[in-house]
Amino acid sequence: MAKPFPILGFDVGGTKVAVSLVLSDGTLVASSRVPNKEREPDDVLPAMVSAGKSLLADAGIPREELKAVGVCTPSPLDFKRGIVMAPPNMKMWKHVPIRDFLAEEFGVRAFFDNDANASGLAEWLFGSGVGVQDMLYLTMSTGIGAGVIANGHLLRGATCDAGEVGHMILDANGPLCNCGLRGCWEAFSGGRAIAQRMQRELADKPNSTIVKLAGSLENIDMKTLSDAVLANDPYACAVWDGMMERNAQSSPSAPSPSSAATSS
């Protein structure tokens, strides 16, 4: 077997960037974090580069042994040109050519994709999807997205949006979605949509279990909901039940996999 080679990975999110040094055999050598909450890319990008260089130095890996860099960010992005377009929770990142910046800084090839595809690839290569030919990775967080592996390849589609399953419409008369349409899966089951719905419905119920658990209306989130479900609160259980029913309705409609991995 060939000697494993080192890769630097950057997972750029709305609050932090996970920087990691991984070997091609799946060994996670080391990792660190760079804050990215309401920060300018002009500050964050150099910090990412020095974090990556520190990981290499601390592991005693000379820079010329680094094989490549991989980076993922939330959508929307320009996949072909390696540009972050201005994701809703990273408003200061407008048209940032992140892929080529990292390639130049590290002097190696850099590769780029959206965070749902990247997480799907990670679960496929090193997690619950190891060895399968077809799988759908679902990420259920603030929004809902997917990474689709079909016949041993990542499915991108013509505009690289193949995994955008969160905007499949389950009910054209349903609740309004962030995207402007009505009744998307994400409008029913996305973390942000559910939190907003609970804040609306509980606005005049300061004594409800959920408001009490959250401390205030604005603090209500998915964690509050799951805590209230565990405490058997009837309202929370009804919200949860409705969400699970929409998840059940949607999951089989997303591209048919022969093995599916989900994460929350």
Add this chain to the structure above:
Amino acid sequence: MKPLLERVRKYGWKQPREACSIVPGKLGSKLGEYAGASVALYALHEIGEWDLPWQNN
């Protein structure tokens, strides 16, 4: 409360549904650590410079 797999019966067409399994992700808090690197490794695989973990032994 009813688990997802039981609920899916009502919506999923029988044959593809029965060929599938629904499982939780395995990487958990390490997902972010592997995501960026996986993009690079898959890209190298696509151009023939890296074998998938289950192909190289």
